[in-house]
Amino acid sequence: MRLDRRTFLRRVGAAGAVAAAGVGGAIWMHLRPDGLAESEPVRIDPARFDVPDAPARPKIAIANGRAIEPGGAMEAHPETIRRMAEAAVGELGGIERFVRKRDIVLIKPNVGFARPPHIGATTHPEVVAAFVSLAKAAGAAEVIVTDYPMDKPSEACFRIAGIADAVARAGGTVAYAREDLFEKVAMPGGVLALPPWPMWYRPLARATKVIGIAPVKHHVQSGATLTMKNWYGLLGGTRSQFHQDIHRVIHDLALLMSATRPLLVLDATRILIRNGPTGGRSSDVEVRNQIIAGTDPVAMDAYGATLLGQDPARIGYLELGRASGLGERDWRSLRPPEITV
């Protein structure tokens, strides 16, 4: 078919307009300001978290459950777990020191993977429930439980880990992480001087108190997952690029979260002694029936490392924490009280 000039020009014009619109759109999509990238990073305001100092109180307290048997594997009853939690926090001044009436409490357990509770890869659901109950009893207006699991969807992880049900029973709410709602958070100077980093910040933005409940787990890269490493679960972005710097990142995150003056809890009801952090075998797990509460992340984690048979002096982030003044690595020097319930 032979085109006349008018038709040709019309078609070239139309094709050119469509192509130009497509290319223009591509340029706009490529160069447009990204909301997350361009937005001002949020900063954690320490003034929002008014936990009083208690110099007369210990910085770490250990509660044992009676159900433990020498060499046995009998787990503590949920009621015993609740009393262990209460006793450990009681030594620090009671839950009222950390939660006041009308507080919005954020609890950060470890729900990193879709693993059932008995595998020890996640925080024990009854320990989470115990602290939800304690916070509610202290008058918290709301108790939010959150984490950003590796496995997806988050709802399945919380359900399989038994935490969704436990939180609901105890009167709390689970906030499931949504990647589209991550926000850039300004990092503290720390040792790595991280740029503002995407975090699951939204629940923290509302919180007036924070409780971190970490399981005691072997971790193939950092040595151990304890209270300091527990905050890693709030990170978004390409976490893998931190692998070479994992100790420094863990330290800096703990430094960041120390601004919230968190109540720190180590869930050693059962501990994952090998193949962490995912685990997978009941033979990787030891029942200890112990809950440790405190305010010194370095001392807490140094003690937790000993439960895993590790030397705290050989864990990089504990050395960084000691050197920066984040806490005391020689946990024995703090003379933690030990209670049996």
Next chain:
Amino acid sequence: MPKRRTVSPIETSIGISLIAILVLVGIAIGLLAFLRGPYYERALTERASAEAPPAAAAQAPGGGADPLPAEIPGIGWARSEIERYTADTLFQKIDGRDQAYLNFDVVGLRFASYRNPAAEAQLVDLYIYDMGKPLCAVGVFGSERSGSETLIEIGDAGYQDESSVFFRKGRHYVQTMGSLPDPAVAAAARALAIAAASSLPVEPAAPYDFLPADGKIPGSEGYVLRNAFGIDDLNHVFLARYGDANRPATAFAADCGTEQMAGSALATYVEFFGAGAEITEAEIGGVACRLIVREGGAGGAFASGSVLAGVQAAPDGDAARRLLAALIGSVRSGVPKEERREGS
């Protein structure tokens, strides 16, 4: 003036040139985006890219049926979407644990979940790791064992732990992990493991006949790809356990490449493990050995040609000597050298 009704060659050229320029601009933008590489904001949705089948991990392993069947045979629980990860993206699935597999040069992971439609809490996760070669599958399988498990007949070696099954076959390491310590879930995990095992290809077994056969605990073979026992450059080490399964001794052997390197590795080994122990020299089977004895256990090591071999955690000096003697005899025929993987 009469209207022109035809298009001149110049006008045609201009039109084609304009369109070509626009296409080139588009290509240039795509190229720039590619060269710029990923940036972290994009990583917030990185999971989507993880689910795109990467070249290495997406390939079928070459067996018969699909090792990730659409449902668990005889049980019927249906499979979720298959997730695929390469060594570079493995962290997206098992962040923190990925290093344990990277230590053995993992190639990829395929993952799927199988759920009981009648009971939401009952599910089995299937992980199939392609370790690249059978020795690396032996290595990672052995590294995750506590040693107290009872082996079951599946793949090349495997065991069941409550509702989960772990086995290796050829270059693959497979885990079927149940969500509950429940008989129905355990049965599903086992059925799924059997289905996966029957679908994965049979490959030549990793060689271990140069380690002593007498007293070897079945299925106790291990392998360390690099930096064995925390010693730099002690690579490609074969291991097996001997004697009492509750308190086994370990025999190991590695070809260090040259006699000089084996001698150097022996010196490092003895310095590393001999700290605080009584070290003596003894000739066993015509080979000069270093015996390392401490309270509660004994071991020893020797260099023979390019081979470094030794014994750890024997109950006493005599037991260490006996196992060393057997080891000296068995490694005379040589220890396999490390085969470099293409591109490594």
